[in-house]
Amino acid sequence: MEWLADRVILVWGVRRALLAIGAGAIGVLALPPFGFFAAMFVSFTLLVWLIDGAASPPGSGIVRRLWPAFFTGWLFGFGYFVAGLWWLGHALMIDAEQFAWALPLAILGLPAFLAIFYGLAAALARLLWSDGFGRIAALAFGFGLLEWLRSFVFTGFPWNAIGYGMMPTPLMMQSAHLIGMLGVTVLSVFVFAAPALLGTRQGAIPGIGLAILLFGAHLGYGYYALHQPEPAFRADAKAPVVRIVQPNIDQEAKQNTASDRTAIFEQHLALTAAPPREGGKRPDIIVWPETALPFILTDNSDALTRMADVLSDDQILITGAVRAEDMGPGMPPRYYNSIYVIDGKGQIIGAADKVHLVPFGEYVPFESVLENFGIANIVEMPGGFSAAARRGLLTLPSSIRLYPLLCYEIIFPNEMTPDIERADAIVNVTNDAWFGDTPGPYQHFQQARVRAVEYGLPLIRSANSGISALVDARGRVVSGLDLNQDGFIDATLGSVTQSPIGRSSRFLCFWLCLGFMGSIGGISRVGFI
Incomplete structure (x- = not known):
């Protein structure tokens, strides 16, 4: 893993761009109709190593320092959204005579725009970047915040948010009831990125340990929720x-x-x-x-x-x-x-x-x-x-x-x-x-x-x-x-699920997850962990 990490970190030029695009495209295999969620581990491990190598000349201003990370994240997002949303072009071919000209906008233009969110996520993470496991927490913080923004900015389009890659089956969907899809997205990025620590060693034990704990809790709660007895339908109405x-x-x-x-x-x-x-x-x-x-x-x-x-x-x-x-x-x-x-x-x-x-x-x-x-x-x-x-x-x-x-x-x-x-x-x-x-x-x-x-x-x-x-x-x-x-x-x-978790509480849990990851990233950045 260390040899592979070094190769990815040092890759440059066109090969680096193609690797970033390919890393994003690989992640789409976690989404329907494939549902191969392990693909996201490959995708985000590569992204972490690519951001590790997204360096800028010493003494650069903040924009120039963050540009390599932004561009890496943008390329990653472009590959992810092209591979995941190419089918939007099919709607234009219903009336091809009138709308075929817009195919490039649907297949490439929209992904290019949506990829800006992932570029900003990578740039934000780079601000908190460190050598240890705090950098994958920073990545989780960046993606969580920008996925939230993607859900409403310019009317919003949260299609294929990263968290859906962690929820291919009902067993793996139940955590959404506690922390919402956006909360699952935050924690999923951390878990998906954890294998990157094996390639750089620093922070591997606590980082991978926390990822295993989160993933185990995700599966454990899913098993618990699916084995709860079904509540009766409303007493004042017949189940139709x-x-x-x-x-x-x-x-x-x-x-x-x-x-x-x-x-x-x-x-x-x-x-x-x-x-x-x-x-x-x-x-x-x-x-x-x-x-x-x-x-x-x-x-x-x-x-x-x-x-x-x-x-x-x-x-x-x-x-x-x-x-x-x-x-x-x-x-x-x-x-x-x-x-x-x-x-x-x-x-x-x-x-x-x-x-x-x-x-x-x-x-x-x-x-x-x-x-x-x-x-x-x-x-x-x-x-x-x-x-x-x-x-x-x-x-x-x-x-x-x-x-x-x-x-x-x-x-x-x-x-x-x-x-x-x-x-x-x-x-x-x-x-x-x-x-x-x-x-x-x-x-x-x-x-x-x-x-x-x-x-x-x-x-x-x-x-x-x-x-x-x-x-x-x-x-x-x-x-x-x-x-x-x-x-x-x-x-x-x-019937409905009997649960004390309400709409506002679920949204609060998302912010707590985001704050947790941001805190780890920030503390790691200043060298305390």
Whole structure:
């Protein structure tokens, strides 16, 4: 290991750049659909050694001193995000004639921007760098702080945060309930980087010892949590049977002619009306995916009649749809990406609008300027979508409370409002058909499962082309449909996790983890350890 560490530390020029990019790309093997979490040990061990060798001339100013570390971290991040997000280009090829020109921006431009966060993380760590194990604590501090910033700066995009690499299975997801995904990220970087100490020896015993302790606690708590007895469902409500519909409709068909749209609607109705499988109970709640309705529901009263025809009086349908809001005479309508709740009589009894929109997918930032350059939304909607002012619960007639999240809203761990603590389940509707048979839908599903564990709530997830599932509050799939399957699943909704850990306490735990690592890094930097 010492020989290898020396070779990596001393590598220079193009080979150094390629090694940094490759180190980041290797880490993607820890993410779905691969789930080989050990790849992160290789990735971060190489990063530590590369930062060890990121030296600057003596007497340099602070910017020049930190630049080699920043650039190393940026190259690492660029490799990580290109390898992990290349599939975003698939959405542009749905309408290649209009959007193919933007492929380089999606495949290389976005990763280049996101890599700035990892460059800053490496530079921040370099400020606290030392010869002992404090430097991997400094790296954990830098990545933890910058992953937190990545979750909200410029609207935020915390997709594939490093902590997800430590959570490939339910056993390894449970720590998120205590310290949140961001807390897991902080401690994961320390654990993943610990093997680097074997190559430089200094601080190896305490550093690797602490990493083993953290990793053991991570697995131990996971085993403990998964073997706790399941709590009963709310005393004042019956645990409902939920039918999750996955029609698996090609994205091009969803954007085609009126006849295609009629067929799409009828396909959803047929899956809704299908009898339960042998021995199964009739569903109480039916869930359709995001924008399942290929028209404006309030402009089509016949659609509500057709829904009432296939629903029993006591059944509830939850569906994704585009909602139009009339803004008055001479004004164009305002459109929302929404969820409707419809009862057995075909009446709309509840709705929730998307709060966190996708930039360039559902709206164009600085639209008045960028439209002059031919930049438009990928989703065809005049003027794009509008964002809701706030998010609230969907309360069903049975008194069951659902926390609604549309599409990628579920990847934002700290955007959940306090209302989520009163919910009985999370309902997430999405349309990942935009991304085809790529790692994207698998990554999205893993992050949704972690969110269920984080908040201790079962997850009802309906995705147009998959992955649809009912997930329990511990992140275990109760029943599901894989990618590119069509059909439905019926399953009984489970209970919430009984735990004293709340939303604010979990966020406090993240800051304690961050402070712990920052303190080790700082104390090591001044030479006390």
